[in-house]
Amino acid sequence: MKNVLAINAGSSSLKFQLIQMPEEKVSAIGVIERIGLDNSIFKMEVNGNKEKSISDIPNHGVAVQLLLKALTDSGVIKSFQEIDAVGHRVVHGGEYFSDSVLITDEVIQTIENVSELAPLHNPANLTGIRAFQEILPDVPMVAVFDTAFHQSMPKSSYLYSLPKNYYTEYGIRKYGFHGTSHKFVSERAAELIGTPIEDLRLITCHIGNGASVTAVEGGKSIDTSMGFTPLAGVTMGTRSGDIDPALIPYIMDKTGKTADEVVHVLNKESGMLALSGFSSDLRDIEERAASDERAELALTVFAERIHQFIGSYAAKMSGVDAIIFTAGVGENSDVVREKILTGLEFMGVYWDPKLNNVRGKEQFINYPHSPVKVIVIPTNEEVMIARDTVRLS
Ligand SMILES: Nc1ncnc2c1ncn2[C@@H]1O[C@H](COP(=O)(O)OP(=O)(O)O)[C@@H](O)[C@H]1O
Ligand SMILES: CC(=O)OP(=O)(O)O
Numbered sequence: 422m423k424n425v426l427a428i429n430a431g432s433s434s435l436k437f438q439l440i441q442m443p444e445e446k447v448s449a450i451g452v453i454e455r456i457g458l459d460n461s462i463f464k465m466e467v468n469g470n471k472e473k474s475i476s477d478i479p480n481h482g483v484a485v486q487l488l489l490k491a492l493t494d495s496g497v498i499k500s501f502q503e504i505d506a507v508g509h510r511v512v513h514g515g516e517y518f519s520d521s522v523l524i525t526d527e528v529i530q531t532i533e534n535v536s537e538l539a540p541l542h543n544p545a546n547l548t549g550i551r552a553f554q555e556i557l558p559d560v561p562m563v564a565v566f567d568t569a570f571h572q573s574m575p576k577s578s579y580l581y582s583l584p585k586n587y588y589t590e591y592g593i594r595k596y597g598f599h600g601t602s603h604k605f606v607s608e609r610a611a612e613l614i615g616t617p618i619e620d621l622r623l624i625t626c627h628i629g630n631g632a633s634v635t636a637v638e639g640g641k642s643i644d645t646s647m648g649f650t651p652l653a654g655v656t657m658g659t660r661s662g663d664i665d666p667a668l669i670p671y672i673m674d675k676t677g678k679t680a681d682e683v684v685h686v687l688n689k690e691s692g693m694l695a696l697s698g699f700s701s702d703l704r705d706i707e708e709r710a711a712s713d714e715r716a717e718l719a720l721t722v723f724a725e726r727i728h729q730f731i732g733s734y735a736a737k738m739s740g741v742d743a744i745i746f747t748a749g750v751g752e753n754s755d756v757v758r759e760k761i762l763t764g765l766e767f768m769g770v771y772w773d774p775k776l777n778n779v780r781g782k783e784q785f786i787n788y789p790h791s792p793v794k795v796i797v798i799p800t801n802e803e804v805m806i807a808r809d810t811v812r813l814s
């Protein structure tokens with residue numbers, strides 16, 4: 422048996438799960454938020470017991486120390502020595518990684534080199550890796566990339582229609598993200614359907630705060646809605662998704678903002694937050710939709726973009742065997758799923774409103790006679806991280 426710690430480090434947060442492998446049993450789960458601010462929050466759940474504490478956690482190094490101390494204090498492990506390996510989510514691996522990898526100095530250098538491509542995510546991931554290296558120098562660590570699963574995309578999907586040297590000199594291309602989740606739910610869908618994944622055409626919809634849709638043919642990602650960065654594709658919580666690129670200089674001109682400031686607006690002040698005018702959180706928006714026109718319109722835009730991607734990927738694969746919904750919204754919102762699926766009957770999608778009334782658990786929501794299956798599958802990026810960590814450490 423091995424104890425694997427799966428880490429998802431953000432700029433101001435650190436999510437963790439301690440997982441017993443190969444049983445895939447979660448022995449502790451938690452999150453540290455507001456790192457670097459005052460009143461940082463530490464939350465952990467062990468065997469159904471929840472604990473929460475507030476203190477100032479100035480950096481990720483201190484957060485890691487606190488996390489390890491909490492794990493030993495709670496008795497899940499007796500000492501740090503019982504942690505056999507640590508797996509880290511790394512958002513951007515560029516074209517260097519088509520699989521997870523054991524972390525070496527060279528790997529860290531490469532992740533650092535591609536940080537420019539994901540300035541919101543990679544530096545935070547690296548901070549997490551370094552903090553663990555310092556405290557657990559002899560424990561093997563593995564990096565699991567959001568981009569890896571999408572490295573199978575053909576050139577025709579990942580090349581932008583731009584001068585060739587932009588790709589060859591600057592690495593400008595579509596990379597795609599949430600790959601760990603798209604891979605997890607496609608493998609699980611094949612198991613549930615009972616058909617080898619090699620024989621399936623799947624469309625996986627990861628709809629959380631960040632959202633992306635992927636075409637998975639024969640178990641491989643062949644196209645995905647996010648792009649060079651996680652800003653592209655469908656409308657998200659605070660991200661615009663696809664817009665006309667000519668808007669950027671136009672907005673700069675009209676508002677006096679710099680390019681960086683406009684990109685910040687597109688990442689943090691757009692999407693559902695901008696459309697609804699009050700929240701990026703889907704629960705808030707659903708609650709008000711009946712009485713608030715802007716909230717209802719936000720829901721419609723959100724669902725319509727995903728609906729269109731499904732049509733486009735079905736065209737690309739000359740058909741689809743199953744559509745999969747996952748992540749916070751995909752797993753929980755029958756309202757959004759209904760809006761996305763309505764009107765897809767022309768391509769053989771027949772879904773049952775009764776079965777669609779489901780939250781947070783695996784369920785087929787199509788009628789038995791539907792040629793296209795529709796499945797809700799809770800994602801589990803952490804267990805994927807733990808599996809790869811065991812395989813590579
Ligand atoms: N029961 C629910 N009904 C509707 N939406 C939900 C529900 N639970 C969570 N969500 C939505 O899921 C989103 C967060 O998804 P999540 O996958 O946790 O995002 P991320 O990992 O990107 O932070 C939020 O918009 C939240 O409102
Ligand atoms: C890559 C990405 O968009 O991740 P998240 O949804 O966690 O923000």
Ligand SMILES: [Mg+2]
Nearest residue numbers: 629630631748
């Ligand atoms: Mg997520």
